[in-house]
Amino acid sequence: MKNKILKTIGIFFLIITAVSFTVTTYTMETPKGKWVSLFDGKTLKGWHGFNKTGTIQNWTIEDGAMVCLGAAADAHGGDIVTDEAFENFELKWEWKISKAGNSGVMYHVVEGAKYEAPYQTGPEYQLIDDIGFPQKLEDWQKTGADYAMNLTNKKKKLKPVGQWNTSKIIFNKGHAEHWLNGQKIVEFQAWDAAWTKKKTEGKWKDFPDYGSAKKGLIALQDHGQKAYFKNIMIKVL
Secondary structure, three states: OHHHHHHHHHHHHHHHHHHHHHHHHHOOOOOEOOEEEOOOOOOOOOEEEOOOOOOOOOEEEEOOEEEEOOOOOOOOOOOEEEEEEEOOEEEEEEEEEOOOOEEEEEEEEOOOOOOOOHHHOOOEEEEEOOOOOOOOOOHHHOOOOEOOOEOOOOOOOOOOOOOOEEEEEEEEOOEEEEEEOOEEEEEEEOOOHHHHHHHHHOOOOOOOOOOOOOOEEEEEOOOOOOEEEEEEEEEEO
């Protein structure tokens, strides 16, 4: 009888443990309305290579910053993404790039065998050396732009290469804002008629899934040059 009782208690304990584990896993999601760090300043915990598993090879940590080593030969192959997906959010970070550097921050990124790179699904906050990039840049390619979609306004003030800039993306139910060094430089409404026209007639006309996801991963781009990121924070709206 005693053994039967102990066995019953043991089974009960296993059930409680399993339930507790499930609850703990669920609450790991970022809570609403609170700033949460996406980078601990020491490791790449919480990030993985786009469409990849295992150790990230082409990013490292230097002086509390997440550093892209510029290993990718093209605009994809070395991008990293968050483990967690986000829908409506405010994302802020500090960044700098090397001379002639090129990078970007994307959101609502979707992984899968049909996608080669985050930019095929995720809108991008462009980061680039506006002055020293070796090729002529169109306005839609310059820092702060909603890449190939919406241009920056005249409030944009970009710091010289090698100095830290602060950026912010706000996305809330389709309303999007890009901020740079304390100024709002881009504002648009995703999925409305004007947005759809730009998508279907411009660079993304052959990418039907671009910008369509309502929720997805945050991505940092490896475009073949060094880029530095720190103090990456997100607040779920």
